[in-house]
Amino acid sequence: MKFVLVTGTTLSQAQGKEHGKVSPKYKEAVAVCELAEEDMERLGVKPGDPVRVTSPYGSVVVKAVKARDPTPGIAFIPTGIWANAVTAPETSAAGIPSYKCIEVEIEPAPGEKVPDLEELLKQSVGVKG
Amino acid sequence: MPVIQGAVCAFCGCVCDDLEVLVENNEIKDVKYACAIGREKVLNCVKERDPRVLIRENGKFREASLEEALDRAAEILANSKYPLLYGWSNTSCEAIKIGVALAEELGGVIDNTACVCHGPGLEAVHEVGVVEGTLGQARHRADLIVYWGCNPTQAHMRHMMRYSAMSQGIFRSGRKERKVVVVDVRKTTTARLADVFLQVKPGKDYELFQALRMAIRDEEIEAEEVAGIPVEQIEELADMMVSCQVGFLFFGLGLTQSSAKNENIAAAISLIRDLNFKTKWLMLPMRGHHNVTGANKVTLWETGYPFAVDFSHGYPRYNPGETSSTDLLARGEVDAALIVASDPVANMPAQIAKHFAKIPVIDIDPLMTATGLLSDVRIPAAFTGIEAEGTLYRMDGVPLVSKKLVEPPEGILPDKILLQRLLEKVRKLRRR
Structure with missing residues (x-):
């Protein structure tokens, strides 16, 4: 299903990052995709199920959660490396990439694991050595 | 129990300066008046510190002394033709000023996180x-x-x-x-x-x-x-x-x-x-990081421009879209990076961050981050606003001096001192 992806700060993301980016608390807060209840029903997923989010720039598996600010058709992923697996690198000569209003495809990903920080680094950014 | 009145919160651009912090035996026991995020930071961040100084060798990290790490960092920067010095919004204005001097010395680019926010x-x-x-x-x-x-x-x-x-x-x-x-x-x-x-x-x-x-x-x-x-x-x-x-x-x-x-x-x-x-x-x-406004102010008064400043011509140039860190990384133009108090590997789109995996990266940060995991030299620093004092600019451009609430662990230094030592080592290498 097609969605407009918005990324941004949340309270739990901000608190989680103060515990360190490698902390389970941070992953719990950030490796999620907030969806409106009716969109979750249409996708056939329940809160906690893995979903795959794909944009023209990349793909990532995150956990579906019920949106606090539900707007059908809009998916929200908190700022962080999971969101940035799919955000847009083009800066339109303004220096800033597009972190909001990105067209994405979201599908259920039964059995797929939400990668931890080091796995995601390997998948989407690369490794040294 | 000693109470520090009027402590300054080093989380967001509000830089609230009315916190009361209870300290006992160099440990923060409680904080009053902070928001849920500020409280989480003041109470917990020092507990999550990764104190290891690390150098990558044959693809793997090994622990090193601070002196060895600074020497390696200076070598990387001095040998670079076009380094990027990025971050700066979570450190003091005094540290940022040294960062600008380092960029000028190296003929590199200094950019701050305003590039990806305001x-x-x-x-x-x-x-x-x-x-x-x-x-x-x-x-x-x-x-x-x-x-x-x-x-x-x-x-x-x-x-x-x-x-x-x-x-x-x-x-x-x-x-x-x-x-x-x-x-x-x-x-x-x-x-x-x-x-x-x-x-x-x-x-x-x-x-x-x-x-x-x-x-x-x-x-x-x-x-x-x-x-x-x-x-x-x-x-x-x-x-x-x-x-x-x-x-x-x-x-x-x-x-x-x-x-x-x-x-x-x-x-x-x-x-x-x-x-x-x-x-x-x-x-x-609504500025996000506690000193991203300060990063803009210091860079502006030192170079004439607020972010994305390129010294490769021997004088400051500014052209977002060309000299911005995001574009330089996306085009694969910079050949080394010094990251201070920021995590661009996590905070930039992966298609841009990919370039960090191809170049030597020095990371100065109290916490282990995605950038730290991808770095070649990793130096832990003191937490600005908690273990180190310094000037911060609130989102409206009002400067506030943050207080040192507790002493950092032995051997953990503020960004300002680490950068001053790095600058001296770079100057020595470049004048050989």
Whole structure:
């Protein structure tokens, strides 16, 4: 299903990052995709199920959660490396990439694991050595 | 138990300077008046520190002494033809000043995180000029507050209570004496507290600003709706904006990070300029990191430009889109990176961050981050505002001096001292 992806700060993301980016608390807060209840029903997923989010720039598996600010058709992923697996690198000569209003495809990903920080680094950014 | 009064919070751009921190045996036991995020940071961040100094060898990290790590970092930078020095928004102005000197010495690029947050607002100022205000003006005078593309209840938690909608000002006091308008693509927790909420279509803020400008000039909008908002609602908001005594627009990344970017902010500034022909209006960006405003100020007064400053020609040049860190990384142009108090590997789109895996990276940060995991030299630093004092700029450009609340562990130094030692080592190598 097609969605407009918005990324941004949340309270739990901000608190989680103060515990360190490698902390389970941070992953719990950030490796999620907030969806409106009716969109979750249409996708056939329940809160906690893995979903795959794909944009023209990349793909990532995150956990579906019920949106606090539900707007059908809009998916929200908190700022962080999971969101940035799919955000847009083009800066339109303004220096800033597009972190909001990105067209994405979201599908259920039964059995797929939400990668931890080091796995995601390997998948989407690369490794040294 | 000793209580430190008037401690400064080093989390968001509000830089709240009224915290009370209880310290016993060099340990923070409690903090009063901080928001849920500030409290989490002050109480917990030092416990999560990764104190290891690390150097990558044959693809793997090994522990090293600070001296060895600084030597390796200096070698990487001195041997680089075009290094990027990035981050700076979570450290003190004193450290940033040394960073600028290091970039000039190396003929590299110094850029701060404004590049991925409110940089477009700075670019808009070049285009249409500036209308600013202070949080004091919002607190004491504003009777209409507009939050556009920002969600302070999640990201700037004391903003509404201390500086705007609910603050106890001299001429305006509390929520009853003010109106609050929220414009956002989602009905956020901030929107639920508003008198008026306009749910703008994603990526259509620019159109809505222009429609509001037309309505304020009493021009006819020849459409039933603009950006998903019925024209009657736009006209009602225009009436509210014109008839208030002092209005204040706070805007967030919903404007700078969506498709129209700097043009959204140019339209917002133009709207505020138009409104000032009718009544009094002010505006401010909701700056995120506690010293991203300071990073802009220091870079501006040292080089003439607020971010994305390139010294490769021997003098400062600035052209976002060309000299911005994001574009330099996307084009694969920089050949080494020094990252201070930031995590661009996590915070930039992966398609841009990929270049960090191809070049030597030095990371100076108290915590282990995605950038730290990808670095070649990793140096832990003291937490600015907790273990090291320094000047921070609030989102409205008011400088505040943060206090040292506790001593850092032995051997853990503030960014300012680490950078000064790195600069001396680089200068020595380059003059050989």
